Amino acid sequence: MPGILSKEEIIQQLETVSSQFTGFCSGIKDELFFYQPTGKWSIAQNVKHLITSTDTTRLAFSLPKFLVRLYAGKPNRPSRTYDELVEKYKLKLEKGGRASGRFIPNPVTAKANKEKMIQTFSKAMQQLTASINKKWQDPQLEKYIAPHPLLGKITLRELCYFTIYHTQHHLNTIKSR
Numbered sequence: 115m116p117g118i119l120s121k122e123e124i125i126q127q128l129e130t131v132s133s134q135f136t137g138f139c140s141g142i143k144d145e146l147f148f149y150q151p152t153g154k155w156s157i158a159q160n161v162k163h164l165i166t167s168t169d170t171t172r173l174a175f176s177l178p179k180f181l182v183r184l185y186a187g188k189p190n191r192p193s194r195t196y197d198e199l200v201e202k203y204k205l206k207l208e209k210g211g212r213a214s215g216r217f218i219p220n221p222v223t224a225k226a227n228k229e230k231m232i233q234t235f236s237k238a239m240q241q242l243t244a245s246i247n248k249k250w251q252d253p254q255l256e257k258y259i260a261p262h263p264l265l266g267k268i269t270l271r272e273l274c275y276f277t278i279y280h281t282q283h284h285l286n287t288i289k290s291r
Contacts (some may be wrong), residue, residue, distance in 0.1 A: 117195055121252040124274040125243050131281045132239035135164070138285060139232050146291070148224040157291070158222035160284045161231050166217055168238040171277050174260040174270060175245035186259045186267055193256055193271040200279045202265060211264045239281075246274065 119127065139147070142157060150156035155163065174182060194202065222231075255271035262268050262276065 118193060118271070119196055119275070121246065121250065121255060124255075124271070124278070125247055127278045128239060128243050128246075128274065128281075131278055131285070132236060135281055135285045136232050136236045138289065140229070142228075142288075144224060144228055147228050148222060148226070150221060151291075155219065156222060157288050158226060158228070158231060159219040160288055161235055162219035162222060163213060163217060164281060164284055165231070165235050165238055166219070167280060168235065168242055168277065170217075171260075171273055172238065172242040172245055174258075174273060175242060175249060179249075179254070179258065182258050182260065182270075186261055189257065189259045189267075189269050193269040194275075196275045196278070199265075199268070199272050199275040203276065203279065206264045214263060217263065242277070 139157065139161060147157045150159065177185075193199075250270070255274070256269055258270045259267045260270060260273050262273065265272075265276065268276070
């Protein structure tokens with residue numbers, strides 16, 4: 115995606131990738147959804163990871179703006195483009211960056227409800243896009259930052275880019291199985 119995406123383009127991309135992700139996961143048989151290959155996450159764990167990630171991202175867009183500023187400070191540079199942000203994330207992964215702490219999902223057994231998990235992810239994405247749409251003007255996405263566990267402090271626009279790419283990344287991982 116070239117250049118800086120507008121708030122409207124970001125929301126559209128978030129809705130698209132969410133729909134693609136939920137549509138694909140809904141069509142997976144339960145046995146495969148919960149199967150955990152040795153040393154890898156199950157598809158269910160990928161979904162749980164994205165729920166945690168999306169809920170954390172939504173928090174940055176749901177808090178009052180003065181708290182976001184108080185917690186993270188002010189940006190000291192303009193936003194990277196989508197492609198620049200993705201490149202930085204890929205470099206961090208190549209250097210061994212991985213999910214940590216609460217972002218590492220516990221194993222999920224077949225007792226869990228696949229449809230409910232997928233609906234929880236979908237609802238988290240809907241709440242995120244609603245928060246962005248309702249509470250933030252496009253220029254404000256440049257004026258606030260949030261901490262990211264691998265990328266450091268990034269603008270809220272970059273946080274949106276990350277969420278788009280991160281969801282697509284996990285969808286591609288799931289599809290490769």
